[in-house]
Amino acid sequence: MIRVLVVDDSAFMRNAISSYLTQDAGIEVVGTARDGVDCLEKVKQLQPDVITLDLEMPRMDGLETLKQLMSTNPLPVIMISSLTEFGAEATLKAMEAGAMDFIPKTMANDKEAFGDEIRRKVKLLARRKAFIRLKYSSQRQSRKPSSPLPSASPASTTAAPHTSHFSSPTPPSSPRSGSGISRSAGTGALHGGSFSSGQSMATSTTAARTVPTGTARCRGARDIVVIGVSTGGPPVVQKILSALPANLPACILVAQHMPASFTGPFAKRLDGVCALSVTEAVNGDKLVNGHVYICPGGRHIGVQMRGPLAEVLVTDEPKSALYKPTVNLLMETAGKCMGRRVLGVMLTGMGSDGVDGARVLKEKGGWLIAQSEATCVVYGMPKAVVDAGLADQVVDADDIAEQIIAAVKG
Structure with missing residues (x-):
């Protein structure tokens, strides 16, 4: 039985959410809270x-509640968010602070869809409850002043252009070994730059049963x-993009399942912390x-030829399409x-959106990286x-930026 605490300053929303949840025999609403102070006591x-x-509550709002919760009693949290610009910004900050997902409040207008x-x-x-507890326990241990600091290796002394504000959901003991399938690929260049071809890329991946072990090249x-x-995407997208250099000899297209009012603030937020330029696509x-x-929320993104x-x-x-944007169209x-000039990256998310498009990408000579199960909030899309x-490499979230840099340089 899954025990849920519903927190909202609106009695109507508390009752509605509780009613939707208890329609599933495997879910029990163990209590409700009217604000953050009440929430922390009830937890x-x-x-x-x-x-x-x-998000918006008296005495203690959702963001402050979340920060305190993650520092004292970390749990999976789903934000119930408005679709205003303020709501979008606050939701992105909440995901930065540890929330695992969000649901727009306007979905409540469609009772069946909201309930589902x-x-x-x-x-x-x-x-993911145990995952969350392990993650934050590990972070608290690493912050203890009494813990001796390891000596820096040469590789660790080179800083990324920006440090991500998001923390990566990587458990401290994820097993690592090289894995992947070697393939040959071509070269190419887009507007704004070109690059020389090369031979190898270093791999740092998490083994998966269905991916043959070996050195992916x-x-x-x-x-x-x-x-x-x-699901769980904004933190890992920011982590990856903020570790890439401004002179990356490639462009990047992102299809993130997100409402229309969120993608503009999301792009603006990324542009502020990344060396790369980030905009909502037109x-x-x-x-x-x-x-x-x-990709603008509620629409689709892809590549087209103009001459x-x-x-x-x-x-x-x-x-x-079930999802807007759909990753299938992009890939x-x-x-x-673009064929052999494409590097596909499949990150955390529920369902299997993207697998059909990835099949076409691979048939045309593209290379595909999948995020490792150990570092996904939801291991659905990469698993598919x-x-x-179809995956040439399975890579921990912390290592994906490094693999992107290696792949685009060839």
Whole structure:
């Protein structure tokens, strides 16, 4: 039985959320709280497995509540967010502070969809309770002043252009070994730069049963990187992008499952902490090296040809897609237009969106990195490509930026 604490200053929302959750026999609402102060007390008393947390509350708001919770009693938290610009900014800060996912409050207008979504996310994230506790316990241990600091290795003395504000959900004991499938690849260049071809890339990956063990070697430079990501995505996307240099000889397109009002603030936030330029994509944008294009929420992103040149495609089609944006379109169109010049990256997310597009990407000669199970909030989308035999590498979140740099240099 999954024990849930519902926190919201609105009695109507507390009752509505509780009602939706208890429609599942495997979920028990053990209590409700009207603000952050009440929440922290109830957590001690009731020991829930998951918390749904409102952002705007009297006495102590959701963001401050979350910070205190993660420092004293870390648990999976789902934010219940408004779709205003303030709500989007606050939700992104909440995910930075440790929230695992969010649900827009406006979804409550569609009772069936809201109920399905909140039950699904509660059941999924409840499985990560031990993961959250281990992660924050490890972080507290590493911050203890009495702990001796290890001597710096030569590799650790080179700082990334920016330090990510998000912490990576990497347990301290994830096993590492080289894994992947070697393939040959071609070279190419986009607007804004070119690069020389090379031979090898260092791998630091987490082994997965369905990926053959060996040294993955991406031969030939890749100058377009396409990233698919969903649940738990904003922190890991920021971690990866903020570790990439401004002179990266490639452009990056990101399909993150996110509401329309969130992607603008998300792009702006990333632009402020990354050496790369980051903008919300516009149909017809030129593909410029050192630039990141975030798909507008509620639409789709891909690559299209304008004569001999490739450019960004932003479209409402397919309207029937379950996810908007759909990672399938991004990976399929990139593969068809750019072939061996594409590096695909599949990050944390529930479901299997992207696996069909990844299959096309691989058929056209693209290279595919999947985030490791140990570092995913939800091991759904990466698992789908691994299980389908499409992943060339399975890589911990902390190491993906390094692998991107190696791959685009060839």
